[in-house]
Amino acid sequence: MVTMETVGRRAWWEGREGCSSVMGKMKSSRTKSSVKAATVIGGSPPQPKTSAEIISEARSSLRILKTQRPFTPKDDQRKLFGSTSSRTPENRPPSAFSLHARSFEGSDSRPISGARLTPLDFKPKIPTSPSKDEGPPVPKPPLDPIEIKRVSNARARLFKVASQGNLLPDKAIHPEETIKRLNSDSSLNVKGFSLDADESALSQFNTKDLANKNTEYGGEEMILPTRMREHVGLLSTQTSLGSKQDKQDNRSSTCSDSTEIIKQQNRTGSSSGSRAYEGETGEEILYWNTKIQPILDELRPLNNGNDVEHLCKTCSSLHRILQEGNMLGKMCKRRAVLLKTLYKLVDVGSDQLSIQLAKLILALKVSGKNLLNICKLMFKVSRSENNDVLFQNDKILDCMVEVFSFTDPLGNIDAFLYCMGTIKFLSGNMILLKDLLNKGLIETLVQLMKEINDANRTSDTYLCSSGHLLVQVTATLRNLADLPQSRPRFLSTGALLELCVVLEQHVNDKDICTNVARIFSKLSAYNDCCLALSECTSCYQLFLALLHRHQRKQDLVVRVVFILGNMTAKNNKAREELYKQNHSVKTLLTLFQTYHELDVKVKISPPKIQSKSEMDETRNQRLSEVEDILIKLIRVIANLSINAEVGSALSGNQNCVDLLIKVLENRTVAECEELMMNAAASINNLSYYQVKNSAVRARQLHIAELLMKLLLCNNMDAILEAARVFGNLSRSKEVRDFIVQKNVDKFMITLLDAKHQDVCFAACGVLINLTVDKSKRSTLKQDGGIKKLIDCLRDFGPTDWQLASLVCKTLWNYSEKITNAVLCFGEKETSELLELLPAYLELAFVLFYVLDEEIALDIDTNGFDEGLVEHQKVCWESEFVPVARQLLHRIQCHHSHLETLPFSSLQD
Numbered sequence: 009m010v011t012m013e014t015v016g017r018r019a020w021w022e023g024r025e026g027c028s029s030v031m032g033k034m035k036s037s038r039t040k041s042s043v044k045a046a047t048v049i050g051g052s053p054p055q056p057k058t059s060a061e062i063i064s065e066a067r068s069s070l071r072i073l074k075t076q077r078p079f080t081p082k083d084d085q086r087k088l089f090g091s092t093s094s095r096t097p098e099n100r101p102p103s104a105f106s107l108h109a110r111s112f113e114g115s116d117s118r119p120i121s122g123a124r125l126t127p128l129d130f131k132p133k134i135p136t137s138p139s140k141d142e143g144p145p146v147p148k149p150p151l152d153p154i155e156i157k158r159v160s161n162a163r164a165r166l167f168k169v170a171s172q173g174n175l176l177p178d179k180a181i182h183p184e185e186t187i188k189r190l191n192s193d194s195s196l197n198v199k200g201f202s203l204d205a206d207e208s209a210l211s212q213f214n215t216k217d218l219a220n221k222n223t224e225y226g227g228e229e230m231i232l233p234t235r236m237r238e239h240v241g242l243l244s245t246q247t248s249l250g251s252k253q254d255k256q257d258n259r260s261s262t263c264s265d266s267t268e269i270i271k272q273q274n275r276t277g278s279s280s281g282s283r284a285y286e287g288e289t290g291e292e293i294l295y296w297n298t299k300i301q302p303i304l305d306e307l308r309p310l311n312n313g314n315d316v317e318h319l320c321k322t323c324s325s326l327h328r329i330l331q332e333g334n335m336l337g338k339m340c341k342r343r344a345v346l347l348k349t350l351y352k353l354v355d356v357g358s359d360q361l362s363i364q365l366a367k368l369i370l371a372l373k374v375s376g377k378n379l380l381n382i383c384k385l386m387f388k389v390s391r392s393e394n395n396d397v398l399f400q401n402d403k404i405l406d407c408m409v410e411v412f413s414f415t416d417p418l419g420n421i422d423a424f425l426y427c428m429g430t431i432k433f434l435s436g437n438m439i440l441l442k443d444l445l446n447k448g449l450i451e452t453l454v455q456l457m458k459e460i461n462d463a464n465r466t467s468d469t470y471l472c473s474s475g476h477l478l479v480q481v482t483a484t485l486r487n488l489a490d491l492p493q494s495r496p497r498f499l500s501t502g503a504l505l506e507l508c509v510v511l512e513q514h515v516n517d518k519d520i521c522t523n524v525a526r527i528f529s530k531l532s533a534y535n536d537c538c539l540a541l542s543e544c545t546s547c548y549q550l551f552l553a554l555l556h557r558h559q560r561k562q563d564l565v566v567r568v569v570f571i572l573g574n575m576t577a578k579n580n581k582a583r584e585e586l587y588k589q590n591h592s593v594k595t596l597l598t599l600f601q602t603y604h605e606l607d608v609k610v611k612i613s614p615p616k617i618q619s620k621s622e623m624d625e626t627r628n629q630r631l632s633e634v635e636d637i638l639i640k641l642i643r644v645i646a647n648l649s650i651n652a653e654v655g656s657a658l659s660g661n662q663n664c665v666d667l668l669i670k671v672l673e674n675r676t677v678a679e680c681e682e683l684m685m686n687a688a689a690s691i692n693n694l695s696y697y698q699v700k701n702s703a704v705r706a707r708q709l710h711i712a713e714l715l716m717k718l719l720l721c722n723n724m725d726a727i728l729e730a731a732r733v734f735g736n737l738s739r740s741k742e743v744r745d746f747i748v749q750k751n752v753d754k755f756m757i758t759l760l761d762a763k764h765q766d767v768c769f770a771a772c773g774v775l776i777n778l779t780v781d782k783s784k785r786s787t788l789k790q791d792g793g794i795k796k797l798i799d800c801l802r803d804f805g806p807t808d809w810q811l812a813s814l815v816c817k818t819l820w821n822y823s824e825k826i827t828n829a830v831l832c833f834g835e836k837e838t839s840e841l842l843e844l845l846p847a848y849l850e851l852a853f854v855l856f857y858v859l860d861e862e863i864a865l866d867i868d869t870n871g872f873d874e875g876l877v878e879h880q881k882v883c884w885e886s887e888f889v890p891v892a893r894q895l896l897h898r899i900q901c902h903h904s905h906l907e908t909l910p911f912s913s914l915q916d
Contacts, residue, residue: 075573075643075682086391086433088425089479092563094518101425101476103391107384112351113377285341292333296342299329304349316358323350323364327371337373347372359389363398370407373414383411383426390430396437405434405443412452417459421473424456428480435487445494453481454501461509475517478510482523489530495537504531504541511550518561521554525567532574542575542582552595559602562633569599569640576647583651593661600641600667607634608674638671639683646690652697659694665703668694672714677721688718688729695736708737712746719755728767731759735773744778753778753787760796765808768800772814779821788822794837802840805848809883812848816891820898829903838903845896849889 087103089095303326307319330336330346340346350365366386374382386408389395399405411427431449434440460474485503488494498504507524514520531537541547551568558564575582586592645664649655658664671687691711695704704711711733718730734752737743747753752774759771775793778784788794797815805812819833819841826832833841 075570075640075686086393086436088429088476089519093479101422103429105384105388107354107381107388109352109355111377111381112347112354288341292341295333299333300326300335300342300346303329304345307349307353316356316361319353319356319358319361320364323353323361323368327364327368330368330371336371340372343372347374347378351378354385359392359395360398362386362389363395363404367404367407370411375415375420379411379415379420380423380426383423383430386430387426390433393437396434396440399434399440400443405440405447409444409447409449409452412456417456417477418463418470418474421470421477425477425480428477428484432480432484432487435484441487441491445488445491445497450485450488450494450497450503451501453485454503454506457481457503457506457510461506461513464513471513475514475520478514479517479519479523482507482510482520482527486523486526486530489527495531495534498531498537499540504528504537505544508544508547508550511554512546515550515553515557518558518564521558522561522564522567525554525564525571528571529567529574532571535578538574538577539579541571542579542585545585548586548589548592552589552592555595555599559599562637565599565603566633566637566640569637569644573640573643573647576644576650580651583648583654587648587651587654587657593658593664596641596644597661597663597667600638600645601663603634603637603641604667604670607638610634611674635680635683639680639686642668642671642683642686642690646686646693649690649693649697655693656697656699659697659704660699660701662703665691665694665707669707669711669714672711672717677718677723677726681723681726684718685726685729688715688726688733692729692733692736695733698739705740708740708743709746712737712743716750716752719752724762724764724767727759728770731756731767731770731774735770735777738774738777741781744781744784747774747778748784748787753784754791757788757791757793757796760793760800763803765804765811768804769811769814772797772800772811772818776814776818776821779818782825785822788818789834794819794822794833798837798840798844801844805844806851807880809880809888813883813887813891816845816888816895820891820895823895823898826898826902829899832902833899838899841899842896842903845892845899849892849896 085091089100089103093100303322306322307326326346327336330340347369350369353361353365362385366382366389369378369382386404389398408427408431412424415423417424431444435444457478460470460478464471464474485507489498507527511521511524528541532541551572554568555565572586576586645658645668649658668687668691671683672691675684677684691704695702695708695711698705715730715733718726719734721727734743734747734756738747756771756774756778759767762768762771775788775797779788788797797818801812801815805815823829823832829838832838
């Protein structure tokens with residue numbers, strides 16, 4: 009007679025595919041099916057698990073470990089670099105700085121017209137050598153230091169130049185004559201001059217001031233500002249400009265339409281509107297004077313009672329008027345006047361006004377230092393969470409995102425840094441985060457990363473400065489990864505690949521590595537993103553390099569091992585790819601050893617704190633951090649071992665098995681339940697492989713002793729995990745003897761009363777192996793095991809054909825030497841079996857093949873789904889029917905009160 013020993017073991021060890029929480033033996037065909045299913049996921053959103061998948065996962069012999077994602081703390085303060093940053097204060101840009109109107113430059117304000125000033129024909133007269141009769145020149149005495157100290161640095165330099173020789177024309181020009189000629193000489197074309205500080209000073213100079221200055225210096229020659237000297241020199245050499253007079257007259261004729269307006273404004277004293285700019289049409293001049301100039305006049309008198317609300321509304325009106333006149337960007341000929349007026353308003357110090365100014369100035373497309381300063385202005389405002397509402401109520405976000413598209417990132421890297429820092433702060437606000445996502449921020453940042461990565465491939469010139477910027481970029485992407493609707497954008501833009509390149513180029517930058525790891529830890533929790541990351545073949549070596557370089561940076565290590573655990577959970581190709589990397593197993597086990605030693609050290613050496621409560625709190629926090637790393641690291645080992653090649657290699661790795669055993673030795677379930685269960689689950693996966701050099705088999709009795717701690721605790725999950733490991737180990741006669749010696753068999757029989765399908769299933773796995781030994785079969789009947797097995801068959805059979813088949817296999821092994829069914833099982837038990845088995849065989853056949861499935865199972869009423877129906881049908885056909893028919897035939901053959909039915913008729 010054929011025994012069910014082999015069949016039973018195969019059903020227990022091989023018939024359970026899935027991933028409920030830890031492991032699951034997979035036949036080669038099932039492994040291929042699993043990999044294929046993972047590939048089909050592609051970029052589509054993950055689908056909810058069917059009931060069939062849930063049942064299958066809960067019944068795995070090799071199971072996939074799951075765990076929670078590491079907690080990401082929120083910075084208490086908004087800074088460019090958080091409190092945990094590895095950058096020292098002297099090696100990073102500041103988060104605090106002063107910013108005033110004088111911080112802005114005038115050079116960016118000049119209109120981009122391409123016009124140049126007419127070169128001067130005047131050349132300084134070089135002193136000739138003195139004649140013999142005249143004798144050597146008398147040197148001039150140096151200026152009095154006291155006088156030099158009284159003037160500004162700029163004027164001091166002018167005095168110094170003057171003391172070495174007069175560079176002004178030989179003929180002295182009186183200040184009164186200078187002003188008079190400047191005001192009356194029509195040959196001077198005001199259009200040709202740019203508006204800057206020297207010209208402003210010249211326009212405000214008057215005769216009285218010049219006279220006072222001349223008197224103040226005791227009749228000494230007046231030293232004029234540099235640009236004024238140029239004007240004076242121009243006047244003194246007017247005759248040399250005769251040939252160019254016609255050109256200037258022709259050029260000035262383009263503004264003939266606005267002559268009357270300019271003259272009128274000259275009479276009113278308006279300096280901004282009194283000048284015509286090259287290329288400016290009459291319509292533009294009229295639009296400026298009638299629409300824009302009145303608004304600028306409202307913005308200027310800051311001390312005339314204008315409040316912040318009024319200034320904000322005025323700025324908003326100015327933005328609208330400029331947009332209507334197509335004068336935003338660099339289209340406005342008088343852009344200089346606009347910007348200078350707006351820069352002065354920075355000193356008002358209002359956050360609300362600053363946002364209005366930033367929006368308007370950014371719309372005018374400033375660059376260089378002015379772009380940097382306006383980004384700093386927004387950064388200062390955004391440092392307070394209370395100001396988030398200011399960014400919600402206006403279109404400032406559009407201007408900020410647009411900054412990255414109209415300027416060169418490497419040429420404006422400091423400006424990008426503070427603009428990106430602002431966006432990072434705002435992305436902590438869920439309302440603004442969704443708004444930024446809808447404005448295409450992910451696409452913009454991925455393009456920015458690509459440009460930086462391309463530049464860093466060819467040169468390391470910007471490696472350090474771009475690193476500061478990438479810290480802000482990756483921190484913002486980390487926040488965006490929290491939104492479920494962001495995942496398709498991460499996949500479609502190739503963000504994962506670019507982030508891998510960032511990791512590769514900045515592998516020594518702990519801040520960037522931590523941010524990228526946080527992004528991947530969030531995204532890899534979803535099947536589509538996890539699969540896409542697994543297909544980036546460079547990421548495996550990168551993650552191993554991070555673990556090797558930054559072993560002691562716990563917040564980075566815990567996320568990297570979490571990512572690796574996700575990648576190897578359901579993707580057999582990822583397991584193979586990780587395993588074949590150079591020194592992959594060595595790196596993981598070295599990390600395991602390091603943190604196990606740290607775990608023991610933290611446990612036995614309390615921190616040096618006086619207060620006992622603080623001591624306990626600190627120790628518990630440190631233990632929790634180390635435990636979290638060990639939990640997720642062991643999970644990687646367990647998931648890797650699902651692959652047959654990797655699992656066989658790891659089961660023979662003495663160091664790996666020893667470390668898992670040490671975890672079971674040094675900890676209890678009460679201290680850390682998840683750590684103990686993960687260690688037991690990993691041992692279970694490794695113990696499945698029957699290799700010659702198995703380190704698990706060599707220490708199986710010691711492992712069985714350690715499992716008693718889990719089996720005898722008050723935690724049902726830990727008991728279930730221990731029962732699963734005993735199911736694997738009980739294939740050895742030594743372990744089966746240990747089980748009987750320690751009364752574990754009686755404990756397994758007791759577990760059949762748990763009324764929990766998975767617990768009953770695990771207990772049956774141990775009992776089916778115990779019944780292989782004839783000497784151990786009697787325990788099953790003495791302790792009421794037969795009755796409890798039949799109760800499980802009756803209670804769970806119609807809903808769990810896998811468990812029903814395992815019960816039948818246990819009874820088949822037990823009744824190998826049967827002579828009388830009643831003597832073997834008991835009279836009542838035999839009657840129940842003769843009633844249940846035919847009913848399950850015939851009833852299920854009718855349900856699955858005769859009646860309509862939906863009507864028979866009442867899917868809508870009982871909550872079944874189509875996948876569950878198909879799963880139940882397959883389990884019934886392949887697992888329950890074969891063994892149930894044979895068991896029924898055996899009982900009928902050895903039951904004297906029942907006519908035996910032919911076995912062939914049952915098969916029909």
